[in-house]
């Protein structure tokens with residue numbers, strides 16, 4: 394007989410507490426197997442209704458979670474979202490608001506976001522905006538969702554002008570990372586999530602890089618020798634940063650390593666590239682920028698290309714798009730007026746801000762990633 398996700402876990406899950414900051418409550422990220430039994434406790438007794446938001450690809454799991462909660466006595470609705478980035482639109486958010494309104498969803502009711510980073514970004518955004526903020530819980534089902542998107546309270550949607558341009562800081566009440574969910578993830582999506590894991594390695598925890606480098610092939614799937622450790626280490630990096638600076642007034646910007654260019658690539662590709670793939674190219678660009686600016690040593694800069702390529706992530710992007718990418722980068726959230734700002738490394742695990750780099754430097758860094 395196979396185990397059900399709500400059976401009690403055989404091994405105790407790893408519990409990583411994200412300290413509250415900016416007046417928000419601390420919450421736990423649990424990493425393990427069969428964690429669904431934790432959900433009612435996180436939802437709490439004040440809630441009468443629960444809405445489970447999930448992407449089309451996880452229709453069965455979404456329905457299973459809804460049914461389980463209905464059996465526990467909650468009034469439940471399941472709201473199906475489009476897959477991937479198509480979920481992160483104002484239209485989809487409005488569709489969810491309609492569903493909540495029609496079910497009489499009140500301030501004590503709870504949203505559950507099940508899925509990858511796109512689904513949890515959207516679910517968190519709906520939770521942040523419905524009645525000006527209701528409780529929500531994240532059930533991430535991708536590597537990227539577990540190690541990054543579901544943790545830290547950045548929620549949001551895209552607009553025609555760019556990525557994540559509308560959103561709110563609204564931390565979840567809890568995050569349940571059931572590693573078994575990763576078994577059904579296509580390898581392309583699994584590997585995309587590794588970009589954020591490797592990002593955590595470069596900005597803060599180089600042991601992550603050692604683990605990936607020790608077995609790049611193993612790192613590409615959920616049965617690798619270091620899967621749980623990689624996920625947990627990356628979550629710890631994120632948890633520590635967001636506990637100090639929830640609203641990105643300083644330190645949190647380091648989590649944006651590689652993202653200035655990445656978001657421009659994603660928009661340029663009409664969101665047909667996965668976020669992690671774009672972040673991979675963006676980190677190589679940022680490493681080259683750091684090297685050209687005289688901040689980063691050659692070995693660490695070269696290590697970016699090597700470790701990212703070793704797991705199958707892209708490290709180049711078409712060279713004819715630079716003017717468009719530069720234009721999009723101007724509305725990056727780290728920009729201040731006309732000043733572009735990039736996260737670069739002063740050395741391994743020593744992230745810093747590079748203010749208004751000379752356009753020639755940007756062009757030279759771009760030449761290093763141009764295919």
Ligand SMILES: NC(=O)c1ccc[n+]([C@@H]2O[C@H](COP(=O)([O-])OP(=O)(O)OC[C@H]3O[C@@H](n4cnc5c(N)ncnc54)[C@H](O)[C@@H]3O)[C@@H](O)[C@H]2O)c1
Pocket residue numbers: 448449450451475476477478481508509510511512514534535536537538541542543544545546547548557574575576577578579582585586589667668669
């Ligand atoms: N809020 C944050 O702090 C933060 C951090 C990093 C990334 N993000 C956002 O996360 C998004 C990317 O997330 P992602 O990489 O998880 O991709 P995704 O959410 O787009 O999911 C990729 C695809 O996998 C499907 N899927 C999800 N889980 C599955 C599973 N277990 N089995 C089979 N299919 C599954 C999805 O439906 C989708 O089609 C981007 O929008 C990015 O901006 C947010």
Ligand SMILES: O=C(O)C(=O)C[C@@H](O)[C@H](O)[C@H](O)COP(=O)(O)O
Pocket residue numbers: 541545547556557589641645646648649652726
């Ligand atoms: O949590 C953060 O802060 C991050 O920057 C993590 C990033 O990996 C993530 O992609 C985030 O959504 C980017 O945020 P944005 O503010 O640049 O849109």
Ligand SMILES: [Zn+2]
Pocket residue numbers: 541589652668672
């Ligand atoms: Zn990211």
